[in-house]
Amino acid sequence: MAIDITALLTFGLPGLVVGLALGWMLFRGTAKLEAMQAEHDKAASRLATASAEVARLEKELASARDQVKPLADEVDRLRREKAARKVESTGTPPPADSTPSAAPLPGIGWKAGRKLPTFLEAPIGPTDDLSLLKGVGPRLAARLREIGIFYFAQIADWSPEEVKLVDAKLDNFRGRIEKDHLIEQAKLLASGRLTEYEARFGKLGSD
The missing domain is CATH 1.20.5 (Single alpha-helices involved in coiled-coils or other helix-helix interfaces)
Incomplete structure (x- = not known):
């Protein structure tokens, strides 16, 4: 073919x-x-x-x-x-120096060993210097006081739900609680474990 x-x-x-x-x-x-x-x-x-x-x-x-x-x-x-x-x-x-007290003095509505409220209407005794926490400057410290946070012991006992409540009130400082490890810092300062604090986060009062 x-x-x-x-x-x-x-x-x-x-x-x-x-x-x-x-x-x-x-x-x-x-x-x-x-x-x-x-x-x-x-x-x-x-x-x-x-x-x-x-x-x-x-x-x-x-x-x-x-x-x-x-x-x-x-x-x-x-x-x-x-x-x-x-x-x-x-x-x-x-x-007096910058060393924080182990806990706030007893006052109305609060006793040693009891959890402090997330927010307080007013201080119950002398307040802690929150600016000692690394990452907390004067403005953030002032904002914390404005919303009723005066003590390391308050911050140290925050639950995840409380962190969300507080963070929602921090305006431009949202996210700082976790970023700057404020709860871990506050636990050490509230319990007076200054040496361990400085070993982990640096000398107290320094930037």
Whole structure:
């Protein structure tokens, strides 16, 4: 049977060209997909390595804190003992400094060992200097007082729900409670664990 070259070129060649083009596009697409998958696998591997490193460092940090705490408590005990002896020998208390009290003085509606309200209408005894908390400047300290927060003990006992309530009232300072670890700081200051506080957050009263 004779082959019609003209028909072959007219109808067969375009199909061949299209087939080759589709094959080439499929090949390139597959290669690109494989390259993307390889990059994804590398990124996942790096993320897994980084996550493992973070977990290791967090474990070491927790262990270090556990080791520091007994020593810090002993230093604080010696500081209190030294201050008490100075009072006994001189008959006068040591000069006031920036060291916070362990807790607010008892007042109406509050007793030692009881949780303070999230917001207070007025202070119950001498207030704490909230600007001692790292990240709390004069403006934020003033705003906290405006909404009824006067003591480290208040902040130290906040639940996640209370954090949301307080944060909603902080206007331009929203997010600072978590960002600056205010609850962790307040827990240490409210309990008088000054040495442990300075080991974790830096010297009290410094920027």
